[in-house]
Amino acid sequence: MKNNLNHRFGMVIDLDKCTGCGSCMVACMAENNVPFRKDESDKLLSITWMRVFRLNNGKPFPETDICYLPRPCMQCAGLHEGHSPCVSVCPATATDYGMETGIVSQIYTRCFGCRYCMASCPYHSRYFNWWDPIWPDGMEKYLSPNVSPRMRGVVEKCSFCYHRYQLAKDKAFMDGGRELKENEYQTACTQACPANAITFGDLNNPDHAVHRMVKPDLEHGGRPQNPHAFRLLERLGTNPKVYYLSSRKWIRHAGDNYLKNEAKMKKPVHHG
Amino acid sequence: MSTSDGPAKKTIKDAAHETAVEPDTEGKIQKQDKGSGGSIILFFIFGVFASLILGWIIFPKLLYVKKKQPIDFNHAFHITQVDNGCESCHFFREDGTFSGVPKLDQCIDCHEEIQGVDRNEIKFVEDYVSKYRQVPWLIYSKQPNCVFFSHAAHIKGARMDCVTCHGHIGESTSLKVYEQNRITGYSRDIWGKNIAGFKKNPWDRMKMDDCAECHQRDAADIEKTNIKSPEHRYIDNIIKVFSPSSLSLEKGDSVQTQKDACFVCHK
Numbered sequence: 301m302k303n304n305l306n307h308r309f310g311m312v313i314d315l316d317k318c319t320g321c322g323s324c325m326v327a328c329m330a331e332n333n334v335p336f337r338k339d340e341s342d343k344l345l346s347i348t349w350m351r352v353f354r355l356n357n358g359k360p361f362p363e364t365d366i367c368y369l370p371r372p373c374m375q376c377a378g379l380h381e382g383h384s385p386c387v388s389v390c391p392a393t394a395t396d397y398g399m400e401t402g403i404v405s406q407i408y409t410r411c412f413g414c415r416y417c418m419a420s421c422p423y424h425s426r427y428f429n430w431w432d433p434i435w436p437d438g439m440e441k442y443l444s445p446n447v448s449p450r451m452r453g454v455v456e457k458c459s460f461c462y463h464r465y466q467l468a469k470d471k472a473f474m475d476g477g478r479e480l481k482e483n484e485y486q487t488a489c490t491q492a493c494p495a496n497a498i499t500f501g502d503l504n505n506p507d508h509a510v511h512r513m514v515k516p517d518l519e520h521g522g523r524p525q526n527p528h529a530f531r532l533l534e535r536l537g538t539n540p541k542v543y544y545l546s547s548r549k550w551i552r553h554a555g556d557n558y559l560k561n562e563a564k565m566k567k568p569v570h571h572g
Numbered sequence: 573m574s575t576s577d578g579p580a581k582k583t584i585k586d587a588a589h590e591t592a593v594e595p596d597t598e599g600k601i602q603k604q605d606k607g608s609g610g611s612i613i614l615f616f617i618f619g620v621f622a623s624l625i626l627g628w629i630i631f632p633k634l635l636y637v638k639k640k641q642p643i644d645f646n647h648a649f650h651i652t653q654v655d656n657g658c659e660s661c662h663f664f665r666e667d668g669t670f671s672g673v674p675k676l677d678q679c680i681d682c683h684e685e686i687q688g689v690d691r692n693e694i695k696f697v698e699d700y701v702s703k704y705r706q707v708p709w710l711i712y713s714k715q716p717n718c719v720f721f722s723h724a725a726h727i728k729g730a731r732m733d734c735v736t737c738h739g740h741i742g743e744s745t746s747l748k749v750y751e752q753n754r755i756t757g758y759s760r761d762i763w764g765k766n767i768a769g770f771k772k773n774p775w776d777r778m779k780m781d782d783c784a785e786c787h788q789r790d791a792a793d794i795e796k797t798n799i800k801s802p803e804h805r806y807i808d809n810i811i812k813v814f815s816p817s818s819l820s821l822e823k824g825d826s827v828q829t830q831k832d833a834c835f836v837c838h839k
Contacts, residue, residue, distance in 0.1 A: 398835055405835030409718045448718040448839050463839055466720055470668030473724035 305381060308402040308522075309460055310503040310541035311490070312513045312529070313370055315551055317497035320368030324350050327492030328372075331461060333449045335433030347427040349373070349458040350489050357550045367551045370498070372489065373425040373458035374532065374540030375404050377522070385538060386417035386426065394455075402503075402541060403460050413453040422533050423540075426457045460500075461487040482508050503541065514543045530555045632767045636751040636760050642707055643700075644692050644746045651742050653682075658734045658742060670723035676706050710750040712761040713778045720839040739775035783837070 328350040329336065340346045353369045376384040382397035384404050390396075394410035395417055418426040432452040435443070443449060446463040450456050468484040482501050490500040501508035503516050515525035521539045524530065530552045531540045546552055654660035661674045671678075679701070686697045700707050715721055726732045734742070751760035763769070764777035771777050774786070 393834070396834060403835070405838075407834040407838045409838060410834065446720075446839065462835065463720065466722065466839075467668065470722050470724040471666075472668070473722070473728040474664060474666070474668045477729050 305402045305504060306400050307505075308377075308503040308518075308541065309465075309485075310375070310402075310501070310510050310516075310543065311372065311460075311487070312499045312510045312543045312545060314497045314499075315367050315369060315544050315546040316548070317495045318352075318368045318370060318493075319495050319497075320352055320354065321494065322352055323492045323494055324370050324489035324498060325352060327488040328458070331444060331488035332447045332459070333433075333443045334456075335429070335431075335435075335450070345430060347429070347456065349425070349427070349456070355551065355554050357554075365548070365550070367546070367548070367554075369544070369551075370489070371423060371425065371532070372487075372542060373404065373460070374423050374538065374542045375402060375460060376538040376540050377402060378539055379521070379537055385420040385422060389416045389420045391416065401460075401462075401465065403462055403465075404457075405462070406455065406457050406459060408448060408450050408454045408456065411454040413455065415455060417455055422536055422538060426455050428455050429453060464488075510543075513545065516543070528552070533557060628767060635754055637754055639710055639750045639752060641710055641747045641750060643696050646690075646692070646745050647742050648745045662734075664724060664728070668724045668728075673709050673711065676700060676704065710752075710759075712748075712750060712759050714759065718838055720837055737774055737778075739773060780837075 325348060328334065329348075332349060334347050334349055337346060350370060350372045353371060355367045355369055357363070357365045359365070376386075377397070378384050378388070381399065381402075384397055386395050387397050387404060391414060392410050392412055394407045394412070396405050396407075398405055413428065415428055418424075418428060429450050429452050433449055444463075446467065464487065465480075465485050468480050471484070472478050472480055482505075485500075487498075487500050490498040499509050499513060501510040503511055503514075503522070504518075505511055513526065514529040516522045517525050521537065522531075522541070523534070524543055526545070528545050528547055529543050530546070531543055532555050533540075534556055544551075544555060650661070651657065656663075661678055663671050665671060679696075683693065683697055683701055686694055696707070699705070722729075726737075727734070752758070753760065753763075762778060764771050766776070769777075771782075774782065
């Protein structure tokens, strides 16, 4: 895979640091005007651009271990740049791959709600608006003006707070169009995390923390060279820009959704 | 009773008379048709013109409500009073965002008390400044909620002039009438004065394709002439940054079908 993007904005989430507090989810909802329902317990209907999952190692008491796993949109690049699962199926070009940033866009005014992208997304990061958002009395005055609220019948997802990138660029234009600094463009979840588990930056830039933490091998689909780093469903070849760090092996293993007896199942294939 | 019966009977009689006569005069009616062919064509032509006038002149007039701005602002006069041109009042904030229509706080700097004898200014100071009430300006081309437009990229980045897109508003002595579409509620400036959608100046209309017009032309110019002057290289870079694929435009491409251009302006 050629590394032809100007920027490759990505995220590194340290699962050993994540306490599962959910600050990132709250910050995300507030930042991006994400609608919510009175009863958020039905996860098929609720919308969570950033969602914290709880994993466990499935072992009884003494060895039991849990892990919280925040899941934003992975902003997949696919086998070649722009071959994200959702982008390649969208019939309306409502979602597209940013050749400048590597961020997968979602244009609400173009989307007509076929939900093909939701079916194609292996991470369930896309959500459908079954209703127009209903804000509690007076809350519409507290909505962020930088993100347009979505209407009924369109799909939405995490945008890596793209509006923050645009605002940061506006500021850079005032200083003569200089390059952005690492701290000028940070997502809301990154800033909200009290444990500093989330790091955000440009994976293409060797000076940025995200690059140093995972050392992505951009020649080979961005595979992390740090042995503690992994990506979700690496085997699918979606080439996500969200990396996870963990010192625990079972978590790294869980990231790829191996079947329990997969090692045995695979053997005959290798022999044959 | 008798008065009401009279006409009723008469009409029945008339009807009976007509039905009785009809079969006899059939041939005559056909002859009359041939004679009135010209008048039918005339009627048809008249009808076409009437509907054209109705559709192109009367309907557009009925479609738009005309509203006056609360205060008739004189741009030409103000621009002689300030040092920094348009940016004196329509300025950039430090974070790169654009202030747009000035708020009362900026006006108060000069207009805390009545300065002259103009009745618009007297009205402004008495009705708004002294009561500290924001002026409810009618915005000619309000940005829809789904759009992110960067003034900084155009004015600071590409070093464009305000006039290029907004026209010679700075030389106007009074504000134009605000026209609002009765059906959509949008300002007429979104569609433009011409109901057919033709425009003479860039500032006649502010729709998505009007943005695309310049962006495509600039991209094509750069490719054709291969200019390497600093300004053009700068524009070149901006286009590369904001819509990289626009540099290799082919005929028939537009901002709407071009890959990865949407997210530049839509939020």
